[in-house]
Amino acid sequence: MYNYPYKLQKLINEVSRLPGIGPKMAERIALYIMKREPEYTENFKEILDGVKDITLCTRCFNVSDGNICSICAEDNRDRLIMCVLESPEDVVMVERTGKFKGYYHILHGLINPLNNMLAENLRIRELCDRVKGSNGEIKELILAINHTVEGDATALYISELMKEYAAGVKITRLAKGLPTGSDIKYADEITLGQAIVERKEM
Amino acid sequence: MYIKQVELANFRSYNSLKLKLTPGINVFYGINGAGKTNILEAIYCISTGHSFRAAEDSILVRHGREAMMVSVDAVDNGIERNFLLEYDSKARKKSLKVNGTKLSRLSRLVGMVPAVLFSPENIQIVKGEPALRRRLLDDMLSQVDNDYFLTLAKYNKEVAHRNYLLKGIKEGRIRRDSLGVWNTQITQNGIRLLLARFSAVENLNNILQNDLTGDKFSIRLAYTSKNYTVSDEQALRESYTAFFAAKFEEEIARSVTLIGPHRDDIEISYNNMPAKSFSSEGQQRLTTILIKLAEGLLIKSRRGVYPVVLLDDFSSELDEPNSGFIGKTFSLFKQILISTTYKENLRGFSPAKEFIIRDGEAGEMY
Numbered sequence: 001m002y003n004y005p006y007k008l009q010k011l012i013n014e015v016s017r018l019p020g021i022g023p024k025m026a027e028r029i030a031l032y033i034m035k036r037e038p039e040y041t042e043n044f045k046e047i048l049d050g051v052k053d054i055t056l057c058t059r060c061f062n063v064s065d066g067n068i069c070s071i072c073a074e075d076n077r078d079r080l081i082m083c084v085l086e087s088p089e090d091v092v093m094v095e096r097t098g099k100f101k102g103y104y105h106i107l108h109g110l111i112n113p114l115n116n117m118l119a120e121n122l123r124i125r126e127l128c129d130r131v132k133g134s135n136g137e138i139k140e141l142i143l144a145i146n147h148t149v150e151g152d153a154t155a156l157y158i159s160e161l162m163k164e165y166a167a168g169v170k171i172t173r174l175a176k177g178l179p180t181g182s183d184i185k186y187a188d189e190i191t192l193g194q195a196i197v198e199r200k201e202m
Numbered sequence: 203m204y205i206k207q208v209e210l211a212n213f214r215s216y217n218s219l220k221l222k223l224t225p226g227i228n229v230f231y232g233i234n235g236a237g238k239t240n241i242l243e244a245i246y247c248i249s250t251g252h253s254f255r256a257a258e259d260s261i262l263v264r265h266g267r268e269a270m271m272v273s274v275d276a277v278d279n280g281i282e283r284n285f286l287l288e289y290d291s292k293a294r295k296k297s298l299k300v301n302g303t304k305l306s307r308l309s310r311l312v313g314m315v316p317a318v319l320f321s322p323e324n325i326q327i328v329k330g331e332p333a334l335r336r337r338l339l340d341d342m343l344s345q346v347d348n349d350y351f352l353t354l355a356k357y358n359k360e361v362a363h364r365n366y367l368l369k370g371i372k373e374g375r376i377r378r379d380s381l382g383v384w385n386t387q388i389t390q391n392g393i394r395l396l397l398a399r400f401s402a403v404e405n406l407n408n409i410l411q412n413d414l415t416g417d418k419f420s421i422r423l424a425y426t427s428k429n430y431t432v433s434d435e436q437a438l439r440e441s442y443t444a445f446f447a448a449k450f451e452e453e454i455a456r457s458v459t460l461i462g463p464h465r466d467d468i469e470i471s472y473n474n475m476p477a478k479s480f481s482s483e484g485q486q487r488l489t490t491i492l493i494k495l496a497e498g499l500l501i502k503s504r505r506g507v508y509p510v511v512l513l514d515d516f517s518s519e520l521d522e523p524n525s526g527f528i529g530k531t532f533s534l535f536k537q538i539l540i541s542t543t544y545k546e547n548l549r550g551f552s553p554a555k556e557f558i559i560r561d562g563e564a565g566e567m568y
């Protein structure tokens with residue numbers, strides 16, 4: 001049976017291993033890359049080569065070009081408040097809201113025993129050290145993590161740990177609720193129910 | 203709520219079928235294999251999103267066809283809504299539309315067309331394993347209480363995480379202090395489920411006595427657990443704490459979470475004796491049907507909507523007085539759909555509408 005030339009097959013195979021890309025799409029992408037001018041692949045190669053220089057910030061564990069990420073390098077952020085996130089892509093989301101001006105801490109996962117993720121595999125120890133090391137400067141941790149079984153367990157773990165190591169720190173969690181712009185009429189009763197339970201005083 | 207019309211296409215033995223039903227008692231007669239249960243099954247699918255007897259959705263599709271659909275017009279308080287369930291076995295896609303609008307998740311269907319089903323194998327609720335009795339409460343509470351439904355899903359996952367940790371501790375892969383948060387979580391969510399179950403059992407007992415059995419005989423449920431009694435939140439918390447302190451080693455050795463709603467049982471008694479061991483076949487059947495009817499009345503009182511009562515293979519093994527006794531309780535409901543082989547099986551009450559099912563068709567009897 002006919003198949004593509006070997007090197008093209010290899011490219012298709014590699015592309016299809018990227019998350020969210022099926023075999024048909026992989027074929028399209030591979031053929032697209034193949035048809036582009038040599039400068040394009042040269043440039044692509046350089047970009048891929050640069051990936052090894054991307055590391056984790058030694059302070060907050062966000063992705064970074066160097067030792068310290070661009071956010072931690074900003075001096076004028078609010079030092080009293082810290083936002084704890086599951087993964088680096090969440091930083092971009094929170095930054096885009098423009099509502100948070102403090103520093104971050106990235107856990108790189110949630111406690112999930114069935115996936116062999118335990119507290120010690122996450123950057124929780126480091127979070128603890130940061131809070132303790134701030135000598136009381138950090139007043140509040142916002143746990144911006146999902147309201148799932150694993151998110152709940154992680155949030156609970158962190159808040160218990162803080163009681164032990166940094167008792168004065170206030171711990172908050174994002175409210176579950178209605179998406180903005182959503183009409184109450186069209187919200188499902190689960191979301192609406194939670195929004196009612198977690199209502200805020202005005 | 204009552205069902206005004208059912209339409210089937212390529213569902214089980216039916217090529218296409220359209221039935222107009224009425225409030226009150228609707229009966230389907232037919233010989234074995236005629237397709238009576240198939241009709242009740244279709245309505246159950248609209249109520250819950252899945253069958254009560256098919257392990258896979260593809261079984262519901264008529265042999266040689268690719269897709270099936272069930273369409274139900276249900277009337278609640280004078281308001282008529284259409285529910286359309288479609289399953290495509292090639293694409294393995296199931297979808298549900300309410301008045302033409304697709305539900306984002308099938309789980310959002312829960313409780314929209316409330317129904318209670320009695321089928322002959324339900325007698326296992328009385329005779330069989332505790333898991334079936336827990337399921338009775340879980341299914342019932344999920345229909346009336348969204349919070350229960352969500353908490354149950356979370357709880358089951360938490361127990362799975364915790365069991366996995368116990369196994370890891372036993373094998374020496376995991377530190378013994380890793381359980382902390384999971385103990386807290388299963389305690390909190392477990393107690394939420396327990397309190398809901400306790401009050402449901404109390405409710406069912408009251409309904410059984412006040413609305414169904416009267417003083418003629420008694421059917422009672424008793425919630426039982428090895429680790430706590432029916433009590434309040436504070437006492438339950440203390441039981442959990444004491445359990446974790448005393449039974450940790452046993453849990454590790456067995457790698458199973460041994461406390462909580464997933465381990466409990468509901469003892470069912472008939473005239474003050476355990477129905478499982480002492481009651482006759484007919485008494486057990488009567489008990490099961492009445493518990494199901496009590497479930498229906500509980501749904502009515504909590505949701506304010508009459509569930510549709512589905513009685514499959516009614517009256518096999520019920521004597522005339524018992525069949526008549528149950529017949530009298532039908533007036534407590536808005537709509538009852540009954541399947542049975544022969545008209546003679548129904549004594550002591552009169553149907554509003556009757557159908558004869560034969561060769562994948564239904565004929566109305568006048």
Ligand SMILES: Nc1ncnc2c1ncn2[C@@H]1O[C@H](COP(=O)(O)OP(=O)(O)OP(=O)(O)O)[C@@H](O)[C@H]1O
Pocket residue numbers: 213214215216232233234235236237238239240241261262263264265515541543
């Ligand atoms: N996917 C399917 N395609 C075609 N026919 C099917 C399918 N599934 C079941 N059947 C047929 O449906 C019939 C069973 O229907 P059903 O269970 O409703 O019978 P019933 O009238 O309830 O009988 P009984 O009195 O024995 O309970 C059988 O004849 C079976 O062959």
Ligand SMILES: [Mg+2]
Pocket residue numbers: 238239240514515541
């Ligand atoms: Mg049948």
Ligand SMILES: [Zn+2]
Pocket residue numbers: 057058059060061062068069070071072073
């Ligand atoms: Zn940083």
